[in-house]
Amino acid sequence: MATLAQPAGPFALGTFSAQDGKPFPGLLAKDRVLDLRRALDWAPSGVRAVVERWEEALPLLHALADDDALDWRRLEGLRVHAPIEPRQIFQSGANYRQHVIDLEVAHRSPDDPRTVEEARAEIAAVMDRRAAEDLPYVFIGLPSAITGPYDEVTLPAWAEKPDWELELAAVIAKPAHRVSVEDALEYVAGYTIANDLTDRATVFRRDMKAIGTDWLRCKNAPGFTPLGPWLVPAESVADPGDLRVTLKLNGEIMQDESTKDMLFGVARLVSYISRTAQLLPGDLVLTGSPAGNGIHWGRLLRDGDVMEGSITGLGAQRTRCVQEAP
Known part of the structure; x- marks a missing residue:
């Protein structure tokens, strides 16, 4: 396992296990872990219960x-799992201005009469109008796609163009329904890192273009959402709208962008989602991917690739890709 990057603030939460042991909710502080099943009166079964x-x-x-007198365990030697098991995952699409421009240009039809510069200008105007009209784009993900921050990721045999999308994820603290933008951050317990893998070849339904995107197929294979390593309390994150999102592929920086480039910040996304759905404690709100995906670089994921993702103050994850046999 890679060196475990420490989170911001005095502590973070995570899910851990000893060798071949049952996962337990843990408090991480100063390179040591406390089993919260024993430390808290209500003996939480997992981080979501906390x-x-x-x-x-x-x-x-x-x-x-x-409290240094408690039964702390060394972080070294423990396995780190995804920090939390959500009931619902809400994912924001097209939420980084530069990322959307890059994707739209990459997916242009061969007979598009516009120059690249004209296409970029037109798409940029659409992004600015969406931001002004307060119209985020949100879809649903599956908890079964989640895997740990250091686990291997299987690339399905059917996935022709698997890609990375490192994102800031907010973790919901309490039921939220019809909350205002001004109050929305009060419903956020903390933040973590998500890599929302996507098969670009199956994003759009080729057989039914009028229906549009197929998020089930392109994003929800088992292991397609490496999560963690930590849940960092919101109070330890000074400004979720000013964090650096960085992904390296085999040591080379591919994504390196600030969350300042988001069209809709965490508060606006939580409020928007809550207008329709009820968010529940432990739910994830993925805030979208910044520029620098594989489709932009013309280099998609393949067997043996190693992705290293980090976000300011939230630690880092490291996952290796393994190609499924045909």
Whole structure:
């Protein structure tokens, strides 16, 4: 396993296991881990159970992180799993201005009469209009696609153009329905890292163009959402709208962008989703991918590739791709 990058703030939450042991919710502080099943009175079975009592748990977690007399375990030697098991995953598409421009240019029809510069200008105008009209684009992902931050990722035999999309993910603290933008961040427990893998070849339905995109097929294969390593409390993240999102492929930087380029920030996304759906404790809100995907570089994922993703203050994940046999 790669060196485990430490999160911002005095502590973070994660899901851990000893060799061949059962995963447990843990408090990470100072390169050590505390089993929260034993440290908290209600013996939470997982991190989601801690988040479900977030307002009560937060001061207790602070106190535990400062108590050196507790039964701490060394982080080294523990396996790190995805930090939380959500019931729902809400994913924002087309949320980074430069990313959308790059994708639209890459997917242009061969007979498009516009020059690249004309196409970019036209798409940029559409992005600016969407931002002004407050119209995010959100779809649903499956929890079964989640895998750990250091696990191998299987590239399905049918996936012709597997691509990476490193994203900031917000973790919901309490039920949220019809909340305002001004109040939305009060419903966020913390943040983590998600790599929302996508098979570009199956994004669009070739047989039914009027229907449009096929998010089930292109994004929800098992392991297509490496998550974590940590859930970092929102209070330890000064500004989710000013974080650096970086992905390296085999050591080469491919994505390196600030969340400032988001059209819709975390508060606007949470509020928008809550107008229709009810967000539940532990749910994930993926905020979209910045520029620098494989479709832009003309270099998609293949067997043996190693992705290293990091976001300011949230740690880093490292996943290796393994091609499924035909």
